[in-house]
Amino acid sequence: DLDLVFLHDCDQLDADSVGGTRSIDNGTWMARLAQRLINWLATQTPAGRAYEVDMELRPNGRSGLLVSSVDSFGAYQQEDAWTWEHQALTRARWVAGDERIGRRFGQIRREVLMRARDGDRLREDIVGMRRRMRGELDKSNDACWDIKQGEGGLIDIEFITQYLVLRDAHRNEAIISFSDNWRQLDALARAGSISVADRDALIDSYRRYRAWAHERSLQQADGLAPAGAFAEPRACVRRLWQTILGD
Structure with a gap:
């Protein structure tokens, strides 16, 4: 939409x-x-x-x-x-x-x-919102995984990116030069907010998810993948969520 x-x-x-x-x-x-x-x-x-x-x-x-x-x-x-x-x-x-x-x-x-923020409060707000969204919107079950709302999916990558932007933009204006996830992650890596390796992992996961989701959308199909799909990127995103947001 x-x-x-x-x-x-x-x-x-x-x-x-x-x-x-x-x-x-x-x-x-x-x-x-x-x-x-x-x-x-x-x-x-x-x-x-x-x-x-x-x-x-x-x-x-x-x-x-x-x-x-x-x-x-x-x-x-x-x-x-x-x-x-x-x-x-x-x-x-x-x-x-x-x-x-x-x-x-x-x-x-x-x-x-670019407003300076309380990092702990920011983290609590973002983690709390993500929990509510999962509880209300995640359609994952034993047979399938929600590529958008499921743990390790698209929204987790977007929330990680948004947290880092809001946390660090007051120190480096270049971080807010773009509004898309890929270039924001690149700007965050250049600013030292995230490692180059983690940037590449998040961008690659996001790219793979988006390609699959776009194909499903063109087929007018839902965004539910088989439960075992995307195991590697899902594990990577979950690890980075835990590392960066501690949830």
Whole structure:
């Protein structure tokens, strides 16, 4: 799926209105535009759909506004966001729209991710979130292994990477230059946050998992592999999870 957040920079959003036979305030107009974009992306056609769109990463999740001002987004990230929302911010990038808003978003992302953090608290938050996710989402059983949510799988690699980024970005800005796991792991190795050997092991495991998952997705099949599949990378990821996050 595609996780989206819509931002605007209208300082007088509630005061202004859009003219016409039936004027509406800017906030309503932007929300309707955002909803139309979501519908375009998610509509089922004879050729399939472009994306399944998820909007839960916006400030305050499902209860939040569909479109937020860039300044309120920044304040939320600085003051109210949970650790898992900062984990999501490590993967976030500006994709389209007004370049001024894009630059402001980049500034917010940099300020939030480069904030010095309590390492123990960060570790507890990330490990706690991962445990909850496994309990709710992991479909592994005696016969199969969930390549995304199972122990030693894709999400474990992503959480290891996000933990290291949030822990060490305040010491080296290069760590947050990219939003994808591969280049983040490479930047972390260059910064000394992880060994070159461990970087290579995580990237290789991630690549193998992703290739298999993409093939299954094209076949419209689930992400459950035979229980004994990927034994080597799974053991490697579990070892590094234990070493880095101590769980």
